[in-house]
Amino acid sequence: KAGVTQTPRYLIKTRGQQVTLSCSPISGHRSVSWYQQTPGQGLQFLFEYFSETQRNKGNFPGRFSGRQFSNSRSEMNVSTLELGDSALYLCASSRGQGGPYEQYFGPGTRLTVT
Amino acid sequence: GEDVEQSLFLSVREGDSSVINCTYTDSSSTYLYWYKQEPGAGLQLLTYIFSNMDMKQDQRLTVLLNKKDKHLSLRIADTQTGDSAIYFCAERPLSGGYNKLIFGAGTRLAVHP
Numbered sequence: 001k002a003g004v005t006q007t008p009r010y011l012i013k014t015r016g017q018q019v020t021l022s023c024s025p026i027s028g029h030r031s032v033s034w035y036q037q038t039p040g041q042g043l044q045f046l047f048e049y050f051s052e053t054q055r056n057k058g059n060f061p062g063r064f065s066g067r068q069f070s071n072s073r074s075e076m077n078v079s080t081l082e083l084g085d086s087a088l089y090l091c092a093s094s095r096g097q098g099g100p101y102e103q104y105f106g107p108g109t110r111l112t113v114t
Numbered sequence: 115g116e117d118v119e120q121s122l123f124l125s126v127r128e129g130d131s132s133v134i135n136c137t138y139t140d141s142s143s144t145y146l147y148w149y150k151q152e153p154g155a156g157l158q159l160l161t162y163i164f165s166n167m168d169m170k171q172d173q174r175l176t177v178l179l180n181k182k183d184k185h186l187s188l189r190i191a192d193t194q195t196g197d198s199a200i201y202f203c204a205e206r207p208l209s210g211g212y213n214k215l216i217f218g219a220g221t222r223l224a225v226h227p
Contacts (some may be wrong), residue, residue, distance in 0.1 A: 004156075006156075031213050033213055033214065033215070035215075035217075041199050042158070042217060042218075042220065043202065043215075043217035043218070044206075044213065045214045048175065048212060048213050048214060050213075055213075056210055056212040056213075056214050058214075077213050090156055090157065092157075092213075097212065097213055098212060098213070100145065100164065101213070102159055102162065103147070103159065103206075103213060103215065104159055105149070105156040105157040105158070105159070106156050107155060107156040108155075108156045
């Protein structure tokens, strides 16, 4: 079974631009969560989607948004990029929500903002 | 409150056992996870335990949970150079029924000959 895939793997953008990252969960998984990883702040929860609905959101500004499609694939968007948005963005997929579900992570998208 | 703490660095000799420790603060029932991250990679799920369990063993990995002290440990038996990585402890509080994980800062494990 294929794992979680994220595209693109690497991205370089300039300040003020916007970016869209994509995550395809493991087949049969309906929950997708996004995390930001930086050396200074570590791993921080961005948001979580289940059945195309955002179920939970972390403490990030409104420039960070996401959505989930009917096939469970998810995208996150960051508008008006800032230098501090440079990070590894990870998505995790899970079969369901709230139960004894394992959460599997993708390889991440490394975003560099210049 | 939500907080997970780990020591930042551990150095062990190849063949010895490694013990990585973690403390969490959420008082509700919770799942506790251990992930491994190698350089330039995502997070690899190693194992997880529910907060009503005391111990879980999976090949070279043993997880011990002290609920009273909210202390979790991961023991790696016969540590190999391939085990060198950053290990993250994560908590998933069940309140709210969501999948949000709260991570510790990670413990960097260095295995030397």
